[in-house]
Amino acid sequence: MNLKETWANRTYRPFLRQWPKPARKGTAWLMVFELMGLIPILVIFGIAQPNLYRTDLWKIGYENKLNSNPNMILYAYANHKPLPQVPLVWSRTLTDFNVAISVISLFLLLVKLITFIMKGWLPLIALVINIAMTALYTVSVYGQIGPDYADPRYPAPAAWYFRYGCDMAKEWGVYKSCQIAQSSLGITFYMLMIYLLNLGFAAWAMWPNKELNDGDDDDDNDSLYGYDAKPVEMQNMKNEPLVSATPFTPRTQAFHTLNRQLPLRAQRAP
Structure with missing residues (x-):
């Protein structure tokens, strides 16, 4: 058996694989929750750029x-002296990084929605993209938590507003900005969970399974969320004959009687 026949008779097909129905439904519903998290994260990361509260909270x-x-x-x-390394939580790099991943997330959501409807969102593509997005959001969560060991006198395993709250920011007039910084971590963690769930569904679809390798593609008979599309039979409707009735009046009866008694009209009739 040559290499071509071996490839044709392979049992595991990583490219054109089917989605398990639960994974397909879960991926479809997760797009709704992904959009719910993407809108606030775009707003929060957008208003934080370039330096809405970063330096104030650092001070x-x-x-x-x-x-x-x-x-x-x-x-x-x-x-x-040599320039010290600025902690990631207080750096402009993290702010720009957060804006970038939020825009990338919006673009990928639009692409996923279109390809999912057109049945082109393959498990292999989903696996690669979700691994990358999970890694990006993990870096963002780590950076926002903010370990700061630049000054050995005041080591900080996390940003102070996560450890002590935002009460200290009131006298500086940046209490709302402090709350925005806290909420940014929460919504970032929410998006990380969404991508982890998507990654789990994609990994499930890529797991070796003979039914997914050899089964026929029944997507043509399924709707977007996997429900069977049942044909609707049209029943023949019987057209009842229309009965036309002539209005009956005494004058009408007299006219018909006179019409039958006219000799000339009777002769002209064929």
Whole structure:
């Protein structure tokens, strides 16, 4: 048996695989919940750019000896020292990164919706994309939690507003901004869970299964969410003959009687 015959007789087909019906339904419903999380995350990450509250919260933490000094870079320049590495939670990189992944998520959701309706959302494509998005949102969650060990005097395993709340931000006038920073982590974690569930469904579809390898594609008989489409039989409708009735009046009866008694009209009749 040559290589071509071996490939044709293979039992596991990773490319054109079918979705299990529960996984297909779950993926369809998760798109609704993904959109519900994507709208607020676009708003929150959008208003946080470029620096709505990042530096203010960093200063508040330093004044309360809860994290590093936001002026560390200026001190390094003034003292001709190597530039320190800014913690990810206080960096512009994290802010831009969050905006980027939110826009990418919106684009992928639109692509997934179109290809899912056209039955082109293959499990292999879903597996690769969900692995990538899970990794991106994991980095975002880690960055927002904010371990800050730049200053050995004030090590911070997490941002101060996650450990102590936002009460300290009231006297600085950034209480609402602090709440936005807290909510951004919550909605990011929500999106991470959505992509983990999508990843689970894609992995289930890619798991070796003889029914998914050899089964016929019954999607043509199924709706978007996997329900069987039942044909509707049209019943023949019997057309009843219309009975036309001539209005009956005494004058009409007299006219017909006179018409039958006219000799000339009777002769002309064929």
